[in-house]
Amino acid sequence: MTAGALGRWLAGRPELGGTLDADAAALSTHVRAGERLVAALPAGPRRTAEEAAEAARVTEVAREVRQCFLRLHADEVYDALTEGRIVHHRLTELAHAAGERFPGLVPTRAQLDAERALPQAHKEGREIDQGIFFRWLLRSPLAGPHLMDAMLLPTARARVLAAEFRAGGTVDLGSVLLERRGAAAHLTINNQHCLNAEDNRLVDDLETAVDLALLDEKVRVGVVRGGVMTKPRYRGRRVFSAGINLKDLHDGRISYTGFLLGRELGCLSKLLRGLLVDPAPDAFPERTVQKPWIAAVDSFAIGGGMQLLFLFDRVIAEEDAYFSLPAAQEGIVPGAGNFRLARFTGGRLARRIILGGHTIRARDPEAPLVCDEVVPHAALDAAVERAVAELDSPAVAANRRMLALAEEDTDRFRAYMAEFALVQALRLYSADVLDKVARSWATARAAS
Template structure:
């Protein structure tokens, strides 16, 4: 793959004439180059086992995708392919445009006053992410970006039914460790799709080749996040791509990558830029928890208010991003802060390192321990 990655990719995509998403690409590779990556049948057999009982076939996918993303020809093409709207979103778009409401298992999407309000509603597991939630989030982000009636996006956690937090809003508990223990968190379907799919679209927009504006192939919109109670792991990672973040004063932020044993998505790329290298190491390597009332929290949240005032503060905040020049300026900020080539190189190495971490002895031991108790 190091020597032939670009040619392999060109064969699979007919010379980059076809845009394949990650899952389609690895499936095509398994057919065209037997033995290069696991087949769908092999992966299905792996999926039936707990994480500790798997053979680690996804590591071959990590090797394959590292080479594709490293290629200055194939890598950008794959990243752009992942910015295309999903078929599911395109199918739901007429309904959402007409009614302003789509309710999915993990996300409720409502358009009101030009604001797309994405409410994370996995109330039973504190909005811990699994593949279902990643799919619902990408669908919701696509719809918000494609609907001409939406000018600003807002993401917030809904009220929980979990006994410990019943009736309280929670932003996110991060990756669902029970699903990881059970073998239901995949490299391609969760860990890479999440970063290159809906999170990538929050940053760079949705790609609408052929029917977009002549001056911009992507449709971008500004995004606000509101944090209630906590943003742990993947929830904290997510905050790093929003244009503004508000937090309740009794909430906290945590990115316990070392405790869980895996690489926290693009958090290693972004947290140091946002909060500084020393604090990033304290959080990612040392597991430091940052409370919203700490001075360092101002590096992660633009505004911290008392919980009873958060609703009003959020409404005022989304209005601040509803301006003609906001999209152009956020595009230039994102280009300066995270050039696509830098992101591509990071994700190439992430694909490989994360595939190894999924099968590390420490990870298997830790998720087995965490899986038996609530977050």
């Protein structure tokens, strides 16, 4: 890239403020010209310091133009992609549609496919552009609620499997086994190869299982528990969750829309707010179906596993279990953990847990702030059955719906998720995260 070419491109930055189509065309022309300049450089790891600085400058300015465009046209863009907020697209579908309809606004499917094959440290960071896109959509009081509704609808996979689960009462999704036992749907997490750490497949399987449990009229309570592990250190023991799969993060296999953002707006929101079965604003008697949820925690609930607990109506832990949110030590944001944890623990302890990596053990005095009951391992099954019996009531479902409304305002949650959408995308590609993930991966590889 010559200094003259970069200078001419910078000088050609468009002044936006016209119609949607005119500004979209100007953005596309400028951003795609910048991409051609970057494409002429060597691939990321082979760039000199000067070349890396040039590429970073082009990327920075292109993102400023995208920000300006979305500040002006976010609602118009969303309406164009959803036929005036009639069609509901999930995050990934919406991002792909935006890449086709508004070239240069977000990465195309082909660009993301090319990056998917690369380790995280070798990517161009195109998912940050998706973060900008979703930040502005979620900030909008028109587009944001409609997008959140889209993520509360049953997944296509769950719609296909619903009849099978209703008829047989069991579905093995791969990393989650779903079984109906009496009034309860038991979701057993079986991601044994990584101690039930969360990856793309597990997030998809867990959301599908939650959908199926909520769609089945015979199910009145949901139970989530970790399965029995096969890795030597924990062989024969149950584990609830080891948090995000750092190996997959290192290898570039953690999806932004499918996992980091989609998990919060999809599976986790359904656990709290229920499944949207009728998107009509005047649906009667309710737009969503909700049921109480129980978590049974064996061994540990780390990271995303601990985040899950904030959504459950009853948390039962074995006496040797512990809870932690090490995302700050890993360099990322623990989902909506920052939004929810202080409601349970108070602000001072929440800061110790999130910023300082403080671990709570089931025997600690503060354990009742994050779990309801601590029992010996041998008594966990019986405690779960008692909890199912206690929560198996239509009045419980109605009251937990009202509790959720009182405790977590949807507009405040939407505002949080708007900022999270960009902050987490930036963290995903920050130098300190890439360095920490590389060191964790090297340590794990040496130990295996």
